[in-house]
Amino acid sequence: MRYPRRGAFLRKQPNDLVRPVDTSLTSQFVARPMALIFISHSNLDRSTAAQMRDWLATQGIDSVFLDFHSESGVYPGESWERRLYDEVSRCSAILLILTRNWLESKWCFAEYTQCRALGKLVLPVQFEALPARSVANDLQHIRWYSDLTLAQERLLSQIHRIALASQSHFDWDPRRPPYPGLLSFQAEDAAIYYGRNSEIQQLIERLNVNRLNRTRKLVLLLGASGTGKSSLIRAGILPRLRWDTAYWAPLSPIRPGRTPVLELARCLALASGYPGDAEKFAAELLSNDYRVHLGHYLDKVRRLADSAFAQMLICIDQGEELFHLPREAQCARFIKLLSCMLTEHDDVTILMGLRSDALHDLQSRGGIDFDLDEYFLRFLPIERIPMPFDPVRSRKTLLDQEEAPVGGLTQVGNLKRCPAEVLWVTAGAKGIGMNRASPRHYSWTSAGRELERGRRPRCANNL
Helix, strand or coil: CCCEEEEEEECCCCCCCCCCCCCCHHHHHCCCCCCEEEEEHHHHEEEEEEEHHHHHHHHHCEEECCCCCCCCCCCEEEEEEEHHHHHHHHCCEEEECCCCCHCCEEEHHHHHHHHCCCEEEEEEEEEECCHHHHHCCCCEEEEEEHHHHHHHHHHHHHHHHHHHHHHHHCCCCCCCCCCCCCCCCCCCHHHHHHHCCCHHHHHHHHHHHHHHCCEEEEEEEECCCCCHHHHHHHHHHHHHHHHCCCCCCCCCCCCCCCHHHHHHHHHHHHHHHCHHHHHHHHHHHHCCCCCHHHHHHEEEEEEECCCCCEEEEEECCCCCHCCCCCCHHHHHHHHHHHHHHHHHCCCCCEEEEEEHHHHHHHHCCCCCCCEEEEEHHHHHHHHCCCCCCCCCCCCCHHHHHCCHHHHHHHHHHHHCCCCCCHHHHHHCCCCCCCCCHHHHHCCCCCCHHHCCCCCCCCHHHHH
């Protein structure tokens, strides 16, 4: 027996990984599109759901899932319940078609509560006048039945904002090397950072749960050394949350090093508009009145945020350094500052990248008055890496060719026999891509040093 409930969602266009420099390769960067909006409605309101779907299609949102749709609906023999909950977990927001039929459907309410628990954005749209305290009372509703033009404008504005934040189309400086080698990807590399879309969405949802529920948790990004935690934070999470200025105010990431308190002071001083006060602020944080001074600087950061309701996000990269490099006094005070921010300031969320083997060091520390929300990051599966060109290229193509499109080397990380950053240096010296970039610019690689001495990089002989 099928319960009186079905769902629908809007899908974004299938170019959600990376915008390649060479547009002729665009079709090879296509991956499974992520769901954007899940439309929750009662089965008794099928006509209303179909009208909403048709209207969204006229607004350019033409990739819509509806269970009774002949092409994109639930397939015959498919588990409809599993399919619906799978789409709920993958969507970015849920749109509630609120009617009395919706309020009487337990499946609609189950979808709503699941989305709230997962940190999804909720868009309540009333199609008729409903009794007070019906559902989502803490959220602003859109009254479709009252002023249709205004309601459509408000809904489209919010959907476009969500789409802009999720499509991940960032500008990229073509003079930058597409693969940083042993270094992590930075915010400037967000346009070519791909393969982690599902992890980015899941981790942002964890952060949204903390924001919506005001939970006092430290979100931990755990993983073995080399899994890409730093790149996920710097090139994946932060660039996308900087688009979402209505809800997030991300600060510059910090790395503890030997002076974690000073690094935190620099981060807050820069965000508050007083970067020159970092050392003075660090001394205040080490004093007995650190709670007062910390609250003072957090207030300055709040005043500069684009929205009064924005959640401050402090990202700590390489968190394992906290337990090995600084002195005990610095480490103990830094832990106290984290506890103070999480327990006394509801509008602060902290994300820390930490090696898995350092989790015990964090858990065994004293003075931790907050809970941990752990997210484990695994190594990137090889099947997620697209192959825009044949990895077996001749020496003539890479080294002797006089001119080649910039996009020809944007995925040199897929070559198996030579480090990608070394290939980039070699190609730059030969005038391939990047407008004949100078090898001196990338002298931090071994190939760069050999090129400066007038030698041919040994790895180039493997091509």
